Every structure is written in C-alpha cells, then in structure tokens.
Amino acid sequence: MCKHVLNVQASIRAPCCKLWFDCAECHGEISDHPLRKTTEMVFGCKKCKKVFRKDMDHFEEEDEYCPHCDNKYIVEAKTPQMAISVEGHDERMGERFEKDMRLKEDTLKTVFDMNSDISHRMG
DSSP, X not given: OOSSOTXXXXXXXXXXXXXXXXXXXXXXXXXXXXXXXXXXXXEEETTTOOEEEEEGGGOOXXXXXXXXXXXXXXXXXXXXXXXXXXXXXXXXXXXXXXXXXXXXXXXXXXXXXXXXXXXXXXX
C-alpha cells in the first residue's frame, strides 16, 4: 500500500529496476537511483490484477481505463492530510441537536407486580 497516494488504482513497473511501485515517491524512497523516464509504461491493475502496457506518446481519454476490467486507474490523487475529526454520525441538525426519542427505562426491575399485595402468600 502506498502512503503517498491513498486511492491508487494501478501499480507501475519501474523501467530502470523492473520492480513494481504504487507511485514515483515510493520508488525514490526504496531505490538508490532515480526513476528512468520512458514513453511506454507497464501498469498492473489493482482491481483485476492484470498487467497491461500503454504508450504515453499516443495517450487518449479512453486509455484512462484498464483494458481488462474498465477500472479507471487515472484518478485525482488523494494524499493523506493531517486533520482532527470525530468519526461517526453527526447528531446536529442545523444548529440544534436531535432529540433522543428513546423511552427512559425503569431502574427497578422485578418479576413481581409492585402494586398488588402478596404478603399473604409469603411464608
């Protein structure tokens, strides 16, 4: 998994060392050499796990999709952002909180009916 791009859809085979990477920054962190530039790229689709080649000199709009499963692998990259947030449902409706519609339960739980007198049955 790539820590630089969160929504990576295809792996790239580096033409210099023939290893697979999710992005060029991952190659730069692991390798001791710069990424060699080429016009023919080899991709591995993360959805169908199949490999395909694309010529970047003649790249068109329909080339943004995997030829095997039609997964769009050219997407806008989502990078990790530092944020503080609360996960879960937001209880606010506009400026006010939603009212809790659950009934309040009785705290005393018993199998006996507290309103009837059963002292004559007790021994």
